[in-house]
Amino acid sequence: MTTRRRFLASASALLLGASAAPALAREGARLEVATPMAPPEWALLERELLRANAEACEEFFGRYFDDRGFLLAYERWGANDGPDDAIENVNDWPHLHALGGSDRILELYKKAWEGNLRQYTLAKTKDVPFAQDGMYYKEFPVMLDWQHLSEGLSMFNLQGLSDPYDARFRQRARRFAGFYMNEDPGAPNYDPKVKIIRSMFNGSRGPLMRKATPLDWAGDPFEVGDRFQMEHGERTYEETLLHYAEYGDIIGDSPLNLHATTLALNAYMLDHEEKYRTWLLDYVDAWVARAKDNGGVLPSNIGLDGKIGGATDGKWWGGVYGWGFSPVAPPGGKREDRNRVPRSIVAFMNAYLLTGDDRYLDVWRKQNDVINAQKKLVDGKLSTPRMYGDSGWYSYAPGDYVLNNWEIWYLSQRASDRARAGGDHPWVAFLEGRNPTYPGQALRADLSRVRERVQAGRDDKTTPDTRLADNALDINPASVTAMMHLMQGAIHIARPPWSKTSPAQGGAPLYARLRYFDPHRRRAGIPPDVAALVDSLTDRTTGVTLVNVSQIEARDVVVQGGGYGEHQILGVSLEGGKEVAVDASSFTVRLAPGAGARMTLRMQRYANRPTLAFPWASSGGEISSPA
Numbered sequence: 157m158t159t160r161r162r163f164l165a166s167a168s169a170l171l172l173g174a175s176a177a178p179a180l181a182r183e184g185a186r187l188e189v190a191t192p193m194a195p196p197e198w199a200l201l202e203r204e205l206l207r208a209n210a211e212a213c214e215e216f217f218g219r220y221f222d223d224r225g226f227l228l229a230y231e232r233w234g235a236n237d238g239p240d241d242a243i244e245n246v247n248d249w250p251h252l253h254a255l256g257g258s259d260r261i262l263e264l265y266k267k268a269w270e271g272n273l274r275q276y277t278l279a280k281t282k283d284v285p286f287a288q289d290g291m292y293y294k295e296f297p298v299m300l301d302w303q304h305l306s307e308g309l310s311m312f313n314l315q316g317l318s319d320p321y322d323a324r325f326r327q328r329a330r331r332f333a334g335f336y337m338n339e340d341p342g343a344p345n346y347d348p349k350v351k352i353i354r355s356m357f358n359g360s361r362g363p364l365m366r367k368a369t370p371l372d373w374a375g376d377p378f379e380v381g382d383r384f385q386m387e388h389g390e391r392t393y394e395e396t397l398l399h400y401a402e403y404g405d406i407i408g409d410s411p412l413n414l415h416a417t418t419l420a421l422n423a424y425m426l427d428h429e430e431k432y433r434t435w436l437l438d439y440v441d442a443w444v445a446r447a448k449d450n451g452g453v454l455p456s457n458i459g460l461d462g463k464i465g466g467a468t469d470g471k472w473w474g475g476v477y478g479w480g481f482s483p484v485a486p487p488g489g490k491r492e493d494r495n496r497v498p499r500s501i502v503a504f505m506n507a508y509l510l511t512g513d514d515r516y517l518d519v520w521r522k523q524n525d526v527i528n529a530q531k532k533l534v535d536g537k538l539s540t541p542r543m544y545g546d547s548g549w550y551s552y553a554p555g556d557y558v559l560n561n562w563e564i565w566y567l568s569q570r571a572s573d574r575a576r577a578g579g580d581h582p583w584v585a586f587l588e589g590r591n592p593t594y595p596g597q598a599l600r601a602d603l604s605r606v607r608e609r610v611q612a613g614r615d616d617k618t619t620p621d622t623r624l625a626d627n628a629l630d631i632n633p634a635s636v637t638a639m640m641h642l643m644q645g646a647i648h649i650a651r652p653p654w655s656k657t658s659p660a661q662g663g664a665p666l667y668a669r670l671r672y673f674d675p676h677r678r679r680a681g682i683p684p685d686v687a688a689l690v691d692s693l694t695d696r697t698t699g700v701t702l703v704n705v706s707q708i709e710a711r712d713v714v715v716q717g718g719g720y721g722e723h724q725i726l727g728v729s730l731e732g733g734k735e736v737a738v739d740a741s742s743f744t745v746r747l748a749p750g751a752g753a754r755m756t757l758r759m760q761r762y763a764n765r766p767t768l769a770f771p772w773a774s775s776g777g778e779i780s781s782p783a
Contacts, residue, residue: 185728185736185737185738185740185743185744186743186744186745186746187728187736187743187744187745187746187755188746188748189702189730189745189746189747189748189751189752189753190748190751191751191752191753192750192751192752193703193750193751193752193753194750195687195703195705195750196687196689196701196703197595197596198595198596198599198642198687198689199687199689199703199705199752200687200705201595201596201599201600201603202599202639202642202643202687202688203685203687203705204603205599205602205603205606205635205638205639206252206255206256206257206258206639207258208603208606208607209252209257209261209606209633209634209635209636210252210257210258210260210261212606212609212610212633212634213246213249213252213261213264213632213633213634214260214264215610215613215633216245216609216610216613216628216631216632216633217246217264217267217268219613219616220245220613220628221245221264221267221268221271222271224267224271224274224275225267225268225269225270225271225272225274225275226271226272226274226275227242227243227245227268227271227272227275227625228620228623229242229620229623229624229625229627229628230378230384230620230621230622230623230624230625231275231276231279231625232375232376232378232624232625233279233281233284233287233291233375233376234373234374234375234396235300235301235303235304235373235374235400236374236375236386236387236388236390236396236399236626237387237624237625237626237627238291238300238304238375238625239272239276239279239291239292239297239308239625240297240300240304240305240307240308241307241308241624241625241626241629242272242275242276242625243268243269243272243308243310243311244307244308244310244311244626244629244632244651244662245268245625245628245629245632246264246265246268246269246311246632246634247310247311247629247632247634247650247651247662248632248634248635248636248650249261249262249264249265249268249311249634250262250265250311250314250315250317250318251314251317251634251636251640251648251666252634252636253265253317253318253680253681254314254317254318254666254671254680254681255636255639255640255643255644255681255682256672256674256681256682256683256686257681259679262318262319265311265315266315266319268311269311269312269315273292273295276290276291276292277290277291277292277293277295278290279291281375281376282376283371283376283377284371284372284375284376286298286299286361286364286372292360293359293360293361294331294340294360295328295331295360296331296332296335296359296360297359297360298359298360298361299355299357299358299359299360299361299362299363299364300357300358300359301356301357301406301410301412301476301477302356302358302410302412302413302414302415302416302663303412303477303496303499303661305359305415305416305663306412306415306418306499306502306661306662306663306664307651307661307662307663308662309332309418309419309662309663310650310651310662310663310664312325312328312332313418313419313422313663313664313665314665314666316329316422316425316426316768317666317671317680317719317768318679318680318681320425320426320768320769320770326426329419329422329423329426330423330426332419332422332423333419333420333422333423333432333435335358335359335360335419336353336358336416336419336420336435337420337431337432337435340360342360342361342362343358343359343360343361343362344362344363345358345359345362345363347460347462349462350458350460350461350462351438351439351442351462352408352409352442352458352460352462353409353410353413353416354407354408354409354460355406355407355408356368356406356407356408356409356410356412356413356475356476356477357372357406358413364406365407366407367404367405367406367407368400368403368404368406368476369404370397370398370399370400370401370403371397372400373399373400373403374393374396374397374399374400377393378393379393380392380393380395380396383622384622384623384624384627385618385624385627386624387624387626387627389486389487389488390486390487391487395486395487398484398486399485399486401483401484402481402483402484403476403483404476405457405467405468405474405475405476406475406476407459407460407467408457408458408459408460408466408467408468408475409457409458410456410457410458410475410476410477410478411443411454411456411496411497411499411500412477412496412497412499412500414439414440414443414500414502414503414504415499415500415502415503415663416439417436417439417440417502417503417506417507418502418503418506418663418664418665420432420433420435420436421436421506421509421510421665421766422665422768424436424510424766425720425766425767425768426768428765428767433510436503436506436507436510437507437510437511439503440503440504440506440507440516443500443503443519444515444516444519446458446464447519447522447523449464450464450472451526452522452523452525452526453472453479453523453526453527453544454497454500454519454523455472455473456472456473456474456475456477456478456479456480456481456495456497457471457472457473457474457475457478471546473544473545477494477495477496477497478495478497479495479497479543479544479545480543480544480545480546481493481494481495481496482494482543482545482551493542493543493551495542495543496659498559498560498659499659499660499661501520501560501563501659502649502661502663502664504516504517504519504520505563505567505664505667506665508567508762509665509667509720509722509762509766510765510766511762512761512762512763514568517564517567517568517573520560520564521564521573521576524557524558524559524560524561524576527540527541527549527557528540528556528557530549531556532552534552534554537554537555538554538555539552539553539554539555540552540553540555540556540557541553541557542557556578558576558577558578558579558657559657559658559659560657560658560659561573561576561577561578561657562577562581562584562647562654562655562657562658563647563649563658564576564577565577566647566667567667568695569693569694569695569761570695577657579657581655582594582597582598583598583641583642586691587645587690587691587692587693589692595638595642595689598637598638598641598642599638599639599642601638602635602636602637602638602639603635605633605635606633606635609630609631609632609633609635610633612630612631613628613631613633616628616631636648637650637654640668641690642688642689642690643670643672643682643687643688643689643690644668644669644670644671644672644688644690644719645668645669645670645690645693645698645700646666646667646668646669646719647667647668649661649664649667650662650664665719665720666719666720667719668718668719669690669693669698669717669718669723670688670690670698670700670715670716670717670718670757671715671716671718671719672686672688672713672714672715672716673713673714673716673742673770673771673772674712674713674714675712675713675714675744675772676712678770678772680770682713683711683712683713684706684711685704685705685706685709685711686702686703686704686705686711686713686747687702687703687705688700688701688702688703689701691754695761696758696759696760696761697756697757697758697759698756698757698759699754699755699756699757700715700754700755700757701752701753701754701755702715702745702747702752702753702755703747703751703752703753704747704748704749704750704751704752705750706749706750707749707750708749709749710746710747710748710749711746711747712744712745712746712747713744713745713747714742714743714744714745714771714772715742715743715744715745715757716741716742716771717741717742717757717759717761717764718741718761718762718764718766719766720766720767720768721741721742721764721766721767721769721771722741722761722762722763722764722765722766723741723759723760723761723762723763723764724739724740724741724759724760724761724763724764725738725739725740725741725742725743725757725758725759726738726739726758726759726760727739727757727758728743728755728756728757728758729755729756729758730753730754730755731753731754731755731756735756735758741764741771742771
């Protein structure tokens with residue numbers, strides 16, 4: 157029987173409710189692929205990269221963490237090198253496991269996460285007042301800004317991809333979201349009347365309702381100089397304080413606080429409790445309205461009265477990390493632009509993930525239009541601004557303002573948004589058929605990155621008492637960007653950013669076209685020996701090749717639409733074959749030994765409520781494993 161006939165017979169039987177593999181019926185159609193395919197280079201590289209990552213991360217953990225999961229570093233509070241940096245040493249490990257990495261990766265990530273919570277609950281400040289009883293309270297930072305809170309939550313916000321049924325994860329997801337929904341009387345962060353988070357400094361002990369001091373940001377005095385490597389270049393503790401000399405204006409709401417929406421998204425995707433969705437959309441909608449009222453630009457301060465610029469003398473551009481925030485940076489003594497407003501796009505992407513409503517993207521198109529309307533010649537080059545202050549727009553740079561346009565295009569898939577993004581990106585060029593060598597090049601580059609970082613760890617001469625929490629961040633070997641692009645058709649919103657025109661940030665959920673699950677091992681990630689290559693994305697279709705590199709074992713893989721089942725897969729067709737209806741968020745492919753095929757998935761994107769549940773979950777629990 158041909159591959160196509162096997163596909164039609166099997167899929168038709170399942171869709172008609174026949175008894176052939178009833179355990180997979182809830183997962184949609186079952187596709188049988190028996191056409192031999194010699195393992196492509198990209199497939200072998202993917203499998204090797206998954207293996208190499210796992211081994212490298214195991215070695216990294218053994219050097220930088222102890223048996224409790226505590227980071228072996230000098231414990232400090234602070235925005236420079238505090239608790240958020242400590243857990244960032246396992247950046248991308250949840251991504252790696254969810255792609256198909258070893259179960260050991262999930263085990264080590266969870267040990268590091270539980271260790272981080274315990275370590276920094278026990279760690280206390282002497283001088284910083286709000287952390288004197290522990291830097292964490294109720295397993296959450298006592299209070300800090302959402303540039304750093306989101307970085308420290310980057311791994312937790314992805315744990316649900318692989319571990320959604322863990323009781324502690326589920327409890328924490330609800331508790332953390334509750335800190336911003338006034339469900340905890342000790343954390344009155346949110347004012348529901350004017351729909352603001354009341355301070356830029358907020359957390360499990362509530363908002364800081366005074367101007368911040370350099371001490372609040374920099375942490376207790378410590379030895380700066382020969383003992384520690386200072387990633388921001390400070391030579392003395394006094395310079396560390398000076399770094400934050402102009403960081404006082406934290407009262408009122410800031411766009412960075414929008415990162416708290418990912419906490420509500422996590423909680424909503426557990427059981428679809430409507431209160432979390434409602435809070436998220438209400439809060440984002442309030443900012444949509446503020447941008448409209450501010451001439452199309454998101455203001456960077458909202459006062460306690462709900463008015464634009466209400467806590468910064470009426471200046472819509474005011475506040476720490478706002479449009480006009482260009483503080484002096486020691487030791488050089490020069491002003492540096494630190495506008496973090498663009499990072500808040502994650503919240504609008506979260507709202508789009510829930511609704512598919514284009515108005516959440518249109519905020520950013522209009523803002524970019526306003527900025528591009530300010531273009532002028534600077535040193536003979538047409539330039540656009542990045543900042544706004546008392547004298548108007550400033551900090552001009554050559555070219556159009558295109559920040560975040562790639563993210564907008566990825567979600568909308570509109571040709572007009574692709575044109576607005578301008579320029580090029582090697583992965584996008586591959587999807588558009590203009591860069592056929594990209595898969596091999598990108599996967600080999602990530603393999604080299606793993607090797608280089610392993611060597612850097614072996615060459616590292618620091619000891620736990622001379623190492624700050626952020627010193628090893630750049631030698632964490634986990635390398636997942638190429639696999640996310642190629643296997644999932646996903647963008648990697650992380651630190652560093654996936655594109656030069658995307659802001660560096662953390663704390664985002666997964667935005668992906670596809671995900672994979674192993675129905676036999678009942679876990680997230682592509683099964684052993686299986687590789688995937690997404691080679692085209694449109695608004696309605698996804699092109700993907702699946703191959704089994706094992707020549708002796710058949711493999712089953714569940715293919716899901718979207719990172720959280722948000723995309724409905726309407727039909728599937730093998731290349732040149734007739735489409736078979738699926739009409740589900742997932743379907744199953746059985747790959748014969750050494751078999752592979754390219755298929756086209758016809759999809760309705762953002763049609764389903766996103767969920768952390770695995771595809772075989774039902775209202776009564778999990779169904780039995782397939783025979």
